[in-house]
Amino acid sequence: MKTKAIFYHAGCPVCVAAEQNVANALDAGRFNLEIVHLGTEKSRVAEAEGSGVKSVPALVLHGVAYHINFGAGIEALK
């Protein structure tokens, strides 16, 4: 069974680079990658925060948030 991976972003340039280079580098054979744009899916900000996401872009793997560089703080997306 594949592991769920969620990449949260906000469409910023830092986010786009991280999506293209890091999120898309994940092994598709082992991970089901979901891309969530918190700028347009604000209803999922609380979910992201619950996983420990403090800024975007961030990748949540095994329920743990890995912040990749810094695009925007999550407070700015509420």
Add this chain to the structure above:
Amino acid sequence: MKTKAIFYHAGCPVCVAAEQNVANALDAGRFNLEIVHLGTEKSRVAEAEGSGVKSVPALVLHGVAYHINFGAGIEALK
């Protein structure tokens, strides 16, 4: 031909988690992953800095540094 990926770390808990969960999630069919411990391989700190690494853990993909959370600043590893 596989893309070179370099994961720089310093053995810290944040580094180990990022290595196990993010670096090891990369698609081995597309990436040749090299793991570099800058605490023990200080001769490679300059190389990391040249790729834009400012803190560890960091993943360099396509020559660009992606800092994953924050374990230690690179200045502390010199």
